[in-house]
């Protein structure tokens with residue numbers, strides 16, 4: 093009998109995190125009478141010895157539609173490579189995993205549920221190898237985890253991005269402008285591709301297909317020649333031109349974690365204005381994509397994953413992650429799930445759909 097389950101959220105927030113927490117707490121309490129401890133601020137909370145708190149039914153009431161995570165999260169601070177600032181301002185990485193494991197013992201945690209993306213689940217897998225009873229729950233708005241068909245947060249993000257495109261259309265049409273929308277996704281173009289199709293974009297640029305400037309310009313110019321004086325260009329933050337590189341605000345060395353993307357939208361906007369002498373405006377949707385209440389789809393998926401994560405704890409299926417496959421929620425080994433990015437296939441069906449209806453992907 094497991095008495096103490098701890099739960100943490102790691103990496104960037106995503107709509108649906110609270111819905112997973114709610115479902116896990118309800119299942120643990122109502123079905124199994126177990127205790128659930130909420131760990132604050134992801135793995136950081138364990139390394140720093142922050143006080144967890146017990147999650148009971150009142151704590152999760154009203155959580156279903158709340159964005160973010162009531163537990164707090166962090167996408168810095170890998171416990172195996174923990175950045176520690178030195179007196180001279182330099183940062184060195186230290187292995188703090190033992191502190192974390194000791195803390196779990198101190199808290200008498202029988203099992204740890206980690207809700208996170210690839211980075212947090214990789215750490216979860218390492219902790220499992222060192223003897224921690226871990227269950228993973230995949231999340232990311234980027235939808236770039238190959239072990240699961242879709243991650244919660246993605247549907248909400250593309251819905252938000254599609255609504256933004258609907259709104260940009262009005263100004264584009266009224267002012268005969270090129271409107272560029274830069275979207276998130278890191279190295280994966282899912283958000284840009286799917287919301288671009290749904291939002292009626294004319295050009296969609298994704299990291300999986302390095303683009304030709306000439307193809308981008310041709311598509312916009314062809315439209316102009318046909319009397320369509322405006323164009324909508326969706327640019328994934330990780331997109332880059334052939335022979336060029338990705339645009340980042342901060343490198344991985346500077347963040348002590350992952351590089352921070354941003355800027356390709358403005359580069360594309362400037363080039364369109366210069367080459368086509370066209371009024372161009374750029375919008376960077378940014379964290380709006382991660383915020384707000386989860387869509388119905390994400391609430392359902394998050395709830396299914398939260399319930400099954402607790403069932404897996406009870407069945408002792410540690411070292412596994414809940415995944416959606418063939419419409420069913422099933423356990424898959426973390427080892428198989430991590431480090432296996434799901435990127436857009438440049439010759440896959442979704443890109444073909446885009447090209448079939450005249451969208452340029454810049455090739």
Ligand code: F6P
Nearest residue numbers: 104167232233234276277278353
């Ligand atoms: O992985 C989710 C994500 O939103 C990416 O799409 C984006 O590049 C990144 O996180 C932004 O991270 P931060 O919140 O640290 O700026």
